Each structure stands twice: as structure tokens, then as C-alpha cells.
Amino acid sequence: MIDVLLLAQESTGFFPTFLQTLIKGLALGSIYAVMGIGFVIVFKGTQVLNFAAGGIAMAGALFMSILVNDAGLPFLPFSNPLAPEIGTTPSIPRWLINLVLALIIAAILGMVLERIAIRPMIGQPLFSMAVITLGIETALGPFNRDATSLTARSLQIPWGLEQWEFLGAGIPKSYVGAMVAAVLCFLSINLFFRSRFGVAMRAVAFDQEAAQAQGINVGRVFSIAWGLGAALVAVGAIFYGMGPFPPQGTVSQEIHPVLAFRVLPVIILGGLDSIPGALYGGLLIASAEVFAGQYLAQWTSVLGAGYSTIVPYIVMLIVLLVRPYGLFGSEEIRRV
DSSP states (O other): OOOOGGGGTTSSSSHHHHHHHHHHHHHHHHHHHHHHHHHHHHHHHOOOOOTTTTHHHHHHHHHHHHHHTSSTTEEEEEEEETTOOTTTTHHHHHHHHHHHHEEEEEEEHHHIIIIIGGGGGGGGGGHHHHHHHHHHHHHHHHHHHHHHHSSOOOOOTTTTTTTEEETTTEEHHHHHHHHHHHHHHHHHHHHHTTHHHHHHHHHHHHHHHHHHHTTOOHHHHHHHHHHHHHHHHHHHHHHHTTTTTOOOOOOOOOOOHHHIIIIIHHHHOOOOOHHHHHHHHHHHHHHHHHHHHHTGGGHHHHHHHTTGGGGHHHHHHHHHHHHHHHSSOHHHOOOO
16 A cells, blocks of 8 residues: 655645645656556557556566566576676666666566466456456465565665755656656657557557458567567666665565555556557556645644545546547447
């Protein structure tokens, strides 16, 4: 459960409190949006609801922790030549290099899972494929839980809890990092969809049989979609693990419920097949959650301690009453 910071105690005046709340909402929304687009890409490319996204995301964050803490490579008996010295905090360039390496490993994991569990199910009912992803989520559980069962694992964030002061408000560097990461991810995805593989993925998303008839390798598209989706959700998990978010710079067991269930309202609100919807849905859901946590805190005794975690679902239900396919989702018209 996300503990909402009582920003009003850290600053004086309405504007600093409002600005800090706004920045936190944008930062959390950026994380939700990146994870949402990872979910959307898998759905667009394969028409599969990937309920294993939370487990894959946490595994990606654990890969990052292994790279920067243990000087090793996940699943391989080799040392990591790019790792910082054990017990030292890496420089920002070295940390970023290890971040890219962790995302590559997460993408490989996504492609392996697709090849083993999803590819053989092509042509089967979509419900069956969705259930398979639940099985993947369960299979990843022991790896994720065992690694953090005794103590949380550090992500060795170079800037820690440092922040900038702006107009009386404290702006954590991790919040800015999350927003920058989201911008880079969305720009990269836009460029990808203009490439040859991106056009092929859009064709497969529109009609798999027609795309295959045109010579497009549907299996390869599936693999790329799962690889990209895994890398994107890993980005979300790593940046959510930074302080001053509740994990406080670590990978802990409290990350998984947030990643597995909090992003669901985002993709449903924005539309299962809409990348812009993931962006707007993430920002809207996170802003509602953070602002409710900040400005309704005085009614905690009435609303309950965890009331802010319910706000995303309330917003989702209100929007779905007006737009059943989400803000940007494609409407389906079926003849009976």
C-alpha cells in the first residue's frame, strides 16, 4: 500500500504543498504510464491480457539489484564487469549502464516466457492464454519472494533521497528521474512504431491472419512485443523502488501488489489497446490518488487509513460508466 507523504508538514503555505503534491502525482503517474504501455504493447501485439506483468516487473527490479550489489549476472555464473565495487554506491553513468543491462535481461526473460508458454497457445481461446499468464505470475512468485523474504534488496540509487528546492517546495530527484524515464520510454516507443518491426506489430494487432498472409512473421512479433513489454514494466518497478516512494530505494515485497493491481485501473481507464491512453490514464489515476491522499488526510478516521488506494478504482468506474471502452480504447462493433 502506498503511504502518502504528508507534504504539508514539510513545507509551509498552500503553494509549496500543492507543488510538491503535483510533482509526486506526475512522478507516480509516469511510473503507472510506463507500466501501462508495457501492458498495452503485449495486448496490441498478441491480444493477450498479460496478468504476469507484476511478476515480470519485480523480477526486472531484482535483476537490477543483483547487477549493482552482487557484481554478478542473473542466472549466469559470471561476474558483472560493469558492477561497482561491493559496498560502494555507483556513479550515475555506471548505474545507468547497469540499468540498461537489467532491462535487456528483463526483455530476454519476456521473450523466453513468450516462446515457452504463449507461442504454443496461438490459435487457442484468448481466455486460455490469459490464464497461462496467471500461471507465469505464479511461477515467478518464488524467485521474487525468496529474494526479498528476509530483507529488502538495495537498488544503489546514486542520488538517494536528495532533492532540489524550488519556490519553497522540495522536489526529490527520484521524482524527476521517473518523469524523464517516462518521456524517454514514450519517445522510444513512438520511434519503434515507425520502424519496420513497429509497422509489422501494428499490422498484426489489426489482423493476425491478414498480416501472416502478407509474409509477416507473427511469432517474431509476439516475441518482440513480450520483450518490449517486459523491459517497460521493469522500468516502472525500478523507478518505483526509489525513495521517497515507500520502498525507499529497495526492492521489497510491498512492490509486487502495487505493480500487479494498481496499474490495472490505468490500462482499463485509458483503453487496453491505446498507448496515449496509458499515458493519460497513468497521470489521471496517480494524480487522483496522490491529491486525495494529501487533501483528504484530515478525514482519515472516517474514510479509513487506506482510502487513497481505493481512489483509482472509483475513478475507473466513473469513467467506464460514460466510456465503456476507456478514454482512448477502440470500440468493437459486433453483428448478431
